[in-house]
Amino acid sequence: MTTEIRQKLVVFTCFLVTAITLIPVVMMVLVAFQSDAESMAAKPSFWPSSWHPENLTRAFDLVPLGKYLLNTVYFAGGTTILETVTAALAAYAFARLNFPGRSWLFGIYLATLMIPSQVTLIPQFVLVAKLHGIDTWPGMILPHAFTAIGVFLLRQFFLGIPRDYEEAARLDGANRWQAFVRVIVPLAVPAIATLAVFKFIGQWNNLLWPLIISNSDATRTASVGLQVFQDTNGTQWNLLLMAATVTTIPLIVLFFLTQRWFVRGITMSGLGGR
Amino acid sequence: MAVDTVPVTTTPAIRQQAPPRRSRETLTAWLFILPSLIGFLIFTAGPVVAAGVISLLNWNLFSAPTWAGLHNFARLGPDPTFWSALGNTVYFTLVSVPLTILVSLALALLLNQGLKRIAVFRSLLLLPYATITVAVAFVWIWLYIPHDGLVNTVLGWFGIDGPSWLISDTWAMPALILMSVWKSFGFGMVVFLAGLQAIPQQLYEAGRVDGTSPWNSFRHITLPMLSPALFFVVVTSVIGSFQVFDQALIMTNGGPGSRTTTLVMYIYRTGFENYDQGYAAAQSLVLFAFIVIITAGQFLFQRKLVHYDN
Numbered sequence: 001m002t003t004e005i006r007q008k009l010v011v012f013t014c015f016l017v018t019a020i021t022l023i024p025v026v027m028m029v030l031v032a033f034q035s036d037a038e039s040m041a042a043k044p045s046f047w048p049s050s051w052h053p054e055n056l057t058r059a060f061d062l063v064p065l066g067k068y069l070l071n072t073v074y075f076a077g078g079t080t081i082l083e084t085v086t087a088a089l090a091a092y093a094f095a096r097l098n099f100p101g102r103s104w105l106f107g108i109y110l111a112t113l114m115i116p117s118q119v120t121l122i123p124q125f126v127l128v129a130k131l132h133g134i135d136t137w138p139g140m141i142l143p144h145a146f147t148a149i150g151v152f153l154l155r156q157f158f159l160g161i162p163r164d165y166e167e168a169a170r171l172d173g174a175n176r177w178q179a180f181v182r183v184i185v186p187l188a189v190p191a192i193a194t195l196a197v198f199k200f201i202g203q204w205n206n207l208l209w210p211l212i213i214s215n216s217d218a219t220r221t222a223s224v225g226l227q228v229f230q231d232t233n234g235t236q237w238n239l240l241l242m243a244a245t246v247t248t249i250p251l252i253v254l255f256f257l258t259q260r261w262f263v264r265g266i267t268m269s270g271l272g273g274r
Numbered sequence: 275m276a277v278d279t280v281p282v283t284t285t286p287a288i289r290q291q292a293p294p295r296r297s298r299e300t301l302t303a304w305l306f307i308l309p310s311l312i313g314f315l316i317f318t319a320g321p322v323v324a325a326g327v328i329s330l331l332n333w334n335l336f337s338a339p340t341w342a343g344l345h346n347f348a349r350l351g352p353d354p355t356f357w358s359a360l361g362n363t364v365y366f367t368l369v370s371v372p373l374t375i376l377v378s379l380a381l382a383l384l385l386n387q388g389l390k391r392i393a394v395f396r397s398l399l400l401l402p403y404a405t406i407t408v409a410v411a412f413v414w415i416w417l418y419i420p421h422d423g424l425v426n427t428v429l430g431w432f433g434i435d436g437p438s439w440l441i442s443d444t445w446a447m448p449a450l451i452l453m454s455v456w457k458s459f460g461f462g463m464v465v466f467l468a469g470l471q472a473i474p475q476q477l478y479e480a481g482r483v484d485g486t487s488p489w490n491s492f493r494h495i496t497l498p499m500l501s502p503a504l505f506f507v508v509v510t511s512v513i514g515s516f517q518v519f520d521q522a523l524i525m526t527n528g529g530p531g532s533r534t535t536t537l538v539m540y541i542y543r544t545g546f547e548n549y550d551q552g553y554a555a556a557q558s559l560v561l562f563a564f565i566v567i568i569t570a571g572q573f574l575f576q577r578k579l580v581h582y583d584n
Contacts, residue, residue, distance in 0.1 A: 010387045028413040043422040090310035097303035118558045123321035146313025223408040244409035255404035
């Protein structure tokens with residue numbers, strides 16, 4: 001097989017595989033624009049025979065989708081900011097400062113990495129309920145804002161930053177805090193951004209925790225909201241999938257904007273091998 | 275007699291009273307850790323311990339708990355739903371993890387064939403990973419509509435009479451698995467791609483000089499060099515699939531019967547629909563034990579199969 005034919009075959013296969021992979025996403029958007037009758041017909045059609053962009057406003061009228069999306073931004077944004085800031089601070093101490101008990105404390109952090117979130121689910125719920133945190137933002141955000149994984153990932157990265165950089169700043173009279181803010185954090189932006197993107201996507205996706213803690217429109221997130229959509233209106237596929245599209249698009253946009261970091265973060269953390 | 279040999283240059287009055295360097299560093303370290311540590315103790319470490327205590331209680335959240343001892347663990351034995359949930363979760367894991375790995379690896383190998391527009395294809399293939407599980411779960415219900423849904427229409431082109439996927443005893447779980455593989459292969463693909471691109475090309479060139487077949491160079495160069503990435507993806511996929519919840523709740527709600535009730539869904543039902551918190555906590559600890567055993571097993575296995583070049 002010549003290289004040219006081989007190359008064409010590779011490109012063709014890539015096109016084919018990508019096309020098949022994207023079918024569900026394309027269908028979500030196409031059905032979102034179908035008429036009520038067409039989307040609920042016993043024999044589903046794929047290409048809309050007439051386009052109904054007004055489905056967008058109808059979806060927003062049927063459920064407070066805008067509010068749900070804003071709530072999702074609060075929930076995902078709040079957990080992400082808290083997690084990134086506290087994890088960066090702690091990771092710095094674990095990577096750079098000497099103190100008695102450092103290794104055992106870090107060991108405890110590490111040990112909790114393997115614990116499935118379902119183990120902490122019930123006690124967290126009980127705790128939030130006792131503190132009257134059901135359906136409040138602190139109740140939604142705080143339990144998901146401090147995880148060991150962030151500390152672990154950032155510590156890994158900080159360990160790789162040459163000590164000389166920081167020592168130079170220290171000799172110039174910078175204290176630990178200044179060295180952290182002016183030297184370490186700027187150098188670690190790709191790693192911190194990777195953690196933030198991972199966390200944000202994860203929490204935008206989170207269904208179980210908002211399902212348990214949020215019980216009104218005040219805190220209900222989009223992933224829970226989609227369910228309410230189905231419950232209250234039967235399965236009106238065009239509006240449901242319009243809502244699903246609207247809920248998914250911000251995440252896809254964010255993902256495309258930050259993918260370079262994301263891919264680089266995976267490479268840098270050494271997960272890909274060397 | 276000054277123990278500290280570092281000359282004190284600024285604000286001597288304060289410096290003299292400051293504690294020696296070592297304990298100051300300790301203090302600084304604790305200040306850095308404190309925000310994370312407080313949250314970690316309250317919301318992670320504390321709840322883990324509390325889960326152990328709650329599993330020993332009879333408690334419906336509303337009335338005062340009573341001591342149950344190991345009763346909640348004893349209840350697991352004769353509970354058929356628990357065992358079928360465990361079986362379903364194991365079935366899901368055993369099929370979806372190898373399938374996801376195969377698809378991710380195949381696509382990473384395909385994208386690594388010296389393609390010019392690799393970034394475009396990589397982004398598009400990552401798209402399912404960037405979607406919301408709940409939202410795409412609804413799309414998949416629609417694709418799986420019996421008779422005339424897209425999946426069965428395509429099968430019809432090949433003369434196959436497709437099943438009623440999500441309401442079929444046999445096919446509901448494979449339908450969930452197919453959707454889950456579609457949703458998650460992108461992550462593995464990126465990790466493998468990073469791994470493949472880190473393999474030194476000289477290794478392949480040396481192989482070519484020796485006349486090694488493509489299959490043999492895959493087996494003897496690519497696979498060993500990729501084994502750390504493979505190990506990482508296997509471990510995280512197994513942990514993830516043991517916790518599968520969202521798509522099962524939306525697409526089948528555990529049915530038909532309890533054919534697709536997963537362990538996490540059963541824990542959710544027990545705790546938050548039947549308000550049997552003690553029993554739910556006991557189940558979550560058993561799930562934890564399973565994950566620890568399986569992960570530990572994988573780490574032992576890793577020593578034999580994963581090659582790190584030190």
